[in-house]
Amino acid sequence: MATDAVRAQVAAKWQDSFNRLNRGQPGITGLMALSEAWNIASEFLHPRDLTTTPTQKEPNMSAIKIAFDVLSKSRMLPMILESFLEDMRKQQHLITAEVNTYMSEFENSSDPRVIGRLVHRLVEWYKAWHPAPELGHTILSAYTLSFQTHVFSVLPPSFPRAFKALVTSTLPKLASDEDQEDEEPPDMSVWGSFETLGLVERYESLIASVCYEHIEAYVLEECRGKWSESMLTGLREWMATKVVPWMVYSYARGAKTPDEAKHMLQGVGSRFDFHICKTLCDLRTSEIFDIIIDYPDSLNALNDLRECLQRVDQRAELVSTLRYANKKRLLHPGADTKDILTQYVSIIRCLRIIDPPGVLLFKVADPIRRYLRERSDTIRCIVASLVGDGESGDSLVDENEPIQPLQTAEVEDYADPHWEPEPIDAGPDFRTNKPSDVISTLVSIYDSRDLFVKELQVLLAQRLLATKDGNFEKERRNIEILKVRFGEAALQVCEVMLKDMTDSRRIDQHVQSQKASVIHPTIISRHFWPPLQATNIVMPGQLQEMQESYAKEFTTFKPDKKLSWLPHLGTVHIDVELTDRTVSTQVPPLEAAFIELFLEKDLWTIEDLVAKLGGVDKASALKSLGTWVDLGVLKEEEDFKYRLLETAEAETSGGRAHAPRPAIAEEPLAVVTVQQQQAEQMRVFWKFIEGMLTNLGSLSLDRIQTMLKFAPTYDRNIDQLGAFMEAARREGLVTVQDGMWKLNKK
Template identity: 25%
Template sequence: MLSNILLYNQNVNESSFIEAYLPPGLPSMEEIIEYCEKYPRLLTLRDSPLKDLQDPLVSIHVIHDWYTTLASKYFQSQSTKVFDNWQQDLQASNTDDERFDLLLKTVDRLYSVYDRVHLALSMPWTEASPMTDPELKRLLKTAFDQIVISRIPHSFYLLNNRYASTIYMQHFEWPEDAATTGDPDVVLPALPCTNQYPYQGAQLTWILTQRLDDDLPELVQGPTMTDDQLDVQVAHVMRGCTNMDVDTGGGSDAIGTRSRHSLTLLSSHDSLEESGAMSPPSKFAEYCQKANTVKLAPQWKSLAEEWLHRQINHGPLADDWTEYILASELRRMQLTILPWLSHILTVSPTNTERSPWHEFLRAKIQLEHSLYAIFYESRCNSIFDILMTNYPSACPVFEDLKTIESIIQPPKSLKKSVKESLDARLLYRGASATDIIQQYLGCIRYLKVFDPTCQTLLAIQQQVESYMITYRKDTIEGVVEMIRNRDEYDLNENSDSPYVFSDSEVDDSLAIPMDEISQLERLQRKCHDLLAMLISLCGSIPQFIEGYQTQLAQALLMNVDYDTLPEEETLEILKTHFPENTLFACEIMLKDMTESKRLDTQIHEANNSTSDFLHGIIMSRHYWPEAYRESAKEDFDKLSLLPSVEEYGQEFSNLKGGNRKLEWLPEYGSVTLELEFENRTQEWTVKPPAAIVIRLFEKCPTLSMKQIMTATNFDAETTMESLNFWYKCQVLTLDVEGFYTIVEN
């Protein structure tokens, strides 16, 4: 019949022709299914109702279109019934068990619809029959997917994923403490479904815990490897499996490994034989096999990523920066989620288009990459807190991140995360320069671990230096303070091979513009010397030297016993970083202290009447900072703070010759004084202005700043500095009206 109709309608489109002119004698899909179930051999007889499907005069496309049309109508009617029943039965369900049973029955019904339509394709047709053409199977699959997916209610997707999640939680997930106890006797609560895999037991465990995307050709991506490429990678991995005792030992270089763990994974089929009944995981595998056939499998990737995100961000190791957490989390995923996934990806034994084993391996790599991305993002979100961890405690985090960057390209770089976190939480006016610099040192140390090439560190260096040079006036003071107290800030690293600043760096007039490559090369040499990195924060080497010379002068003038050994050690270290004679003035200052000690001893020995409370520091005028070359002696003389200095000066002239005289600078140096209170006595060594200010309170316990300035003739800056000193020492208090008062009598 079909051939006759075709002969008279050659100019008509075949697909529309079949739709419009189906001959009345052809059977319906229900009749075809019944014939296939009851009389499969009738289909090949000469008087078979479907004999026209083997007519060589009928185009194969016509037959395929006709059968697909019948199947589509059958799919539509049957799927509508199935989902109508679904909605009614779901409303009547009261418990999760009832709902899950309904889910399994619904998928079973849809699978039955799909399977019955395919019965005709599996009948004993002749080899040349259009019904045996693989293209027909593809057309039916496409039609079924389009029709069924368009009819699936949202409640089905939700329950489908909840069922898969419940199976994982109840039968695959480890106890909360399994990843932290390191117990070698921990046994997985569920087994992978291996009946379609070429490896089982300990061999499969070995493959689960190894990377399959290592050493790939440049253009090959792990999740998209072909079956042949995967076979090559598995063979390579299996060469490392020397015994059936799975060794998962290792450190940060062995991703997915941990302490030695003897574990044999059997197939779920083996466990069925032992129990005599279908276990929940096996029942789940059978369900997924049917669900995969009708394209209704749970959304495993989104579910797995949700679990990974929860475990990494909220699990017991979420805030642990001191251990190699990536290996632990990867191992956990490989031995829990992957066995669960092996059930999800099972397919019908009649499905020869897909290889479950290779699909599973690709999914394994895909989930591992998801874990890397989630872990990387998690640590980037906490990167500031990690950087604030005392070095080297958090080094495992940066080694884990470095490992991840060698495998995948994260959506957000660590460099960007560090820059954003520093801008938000460190580089602002409220933070002291010392705090900023100290945290910057932590960044340097950790980023060298993460990126030895210093490309990441270069961006951070430019960011911090730009801020400190442009917006902070206390940078040089903070840098010098930390260098002078280098033991406290652990700045003695790499002291055997210091970075030496070039002439162009020391002399601003010789500065040479540098491109990014040159800056990177310089940083690669400099980053191993933290002291040099701090000096660079000052922007200009001459400004750093000036700042260091000023603080050195302050420290020397406050020195009551001429002990310069700590300052000499610091200066010797600094000299190794600069060309010769760069710090010559500082050397002269230290020599002045040594000479002053010698002369002071001689003066007191030569004249016993010289006050024991007076000791002089004799400075070489042209080598000390300019601020210390002028005197306001008349202001200090009228306050009678200093003991008689004439005899001291006369003895100096006697020792050095009659033409050599001392010019006293009473506002500099230090004064050691003792304050007596009602119940205690305390000694301080202070600057002369501070001593003069506190002496005023001896007669008047309450004074304003203006009154003090009038009495001392000090400027506002000097007066405020002195008052703040005694306020911080809790000797003075300040009221709301601006008056300072002695705390105790």
């Protein structure tokens, strides 16, 4: 049972509540007024059904405001708000039905304009149920939160995709889309609806992704394969004129002045500019191999890439992409050495534009340099380009570049006031003061310049011996240029060779003045020239007589000198007088020697011809005799017998067709190449290796290399020795097991 005190307390509170609700009015007049105010407020706030309810007349806002004042004084606003939100929950099925209808239509048509109509319709529901602003911020905030929460809860999983399509439709059209028929311009008013419904905040990352994808599509469409003009400036202008106005709708919604909008767009604009640079950098990185091939026409693309790399840290991606492209498209046996060198030179020039310190070049060039070192003709191609003797006429050296001495890496001077530290991504082997000119970089592929000097001597010797008109000005100019690059001392032998050629013409003129001769030999100093191809051929008949006669006159002029003939080199203009015809042609001396033997008799066997000349292998003899067979001077019979045809035979339908003969026969290579010289030297060193393995048993490659260094003139590195030992293994001379080499005992 309740005590009197409890009853008194409850009665007091009841009376207090009654007085508050009745507001001190007589009787229940206040309660009646409160009830009326509640009804007016409830009717005003009740959510309407827009699909069935006709348009209502404007409410009496003064009466409504009085009603809410009564409820406020009676502290009933929280209760009326709770009732309103409960009514909203009961009416939310209407919004759900609308959402499902529009989303079904979008699934069938994929038309983003359907989603635009859905968004506008949701805003209509929002405004229809929206309380009057005069009711205060509390009611409005509670309503907005409740409405947005319900809308987000009923949106299907497919809505983000649909919303993305709608946002994309508001962006400026790309060039590829402008040709498509578009009945309506983009509806930019949807951005206000997005703001009302809170969609911008909810899908902020999705909106940003739409802009990112739009930028990527535009960059790929406008810039792919276009390297002759700068694209970055144009992309930024497009961004400023096309994309920034669109960004105002999504990222500067509350701006009241242009300055305020600019301030609000500063951060997001920087992000999108970064994405432009990143996308262009990715594109140019994927095209970098072809851009280098197209240099210098692709200079603008390289400048764009350099600027992008300063903003986007993708240097490692550029290095890995170019290294992979070089390995796949360049560094393989099918590529010509000259093409590899040409591309390497272009890589040097292009990467110096992108990265002047040379870190990228250092990382990209290493596999190319290692591959070129393994090719036997690399030095020959570089040297041929230096003297302008490239087969294609192209030169690895830019004619506009100044001629300067070869550069070598020097020790860094840290006291230099202009010294700068190495870039942060430089490896431990990188040096900032790498050679900067192309020739120095190419020569630095090898540890020693001696290989280049020897190749220069061989190439110059071949060019001098091939000159028929006595004009050596081009070679003299080449030597002067090479002196600047390699120094005076390295080119002394070349000076002697050039002097020998001019002296040879003077000596020949003197000998001819004493006794005319049909032969005009080139007289050289054998100790200052690269080794020439040697032979044991003995020239027959009148050819030998002419050589002896010329040598006698030479000895008279130069008593302290003696001529040593190389009869297999040069060319002979010969007239073969037969019974019914005369055959005139130019042939190598060996072919002239064979045909002269037929003065002795008309029929020879191949064995007798070879024995007569001496020092001629059978293959060379058959090739030489084949020339005269093709000219119709000789006829090949059975058992390798050759008969002189004094009278030409009539050609038959089944007879051998005579091949057309060039005016000048191909001359044999006079000078022994550097590779041949090295191979011959290694045959000498093989005697040392054979002695080591005989006395010491099995040895490692390092041990063999160490012991060979005591041999005179040995200058090979361990890689060259390894290649030689591998060749000896293939010939069955040695065997290897666990890195130990030993003689193969047969």
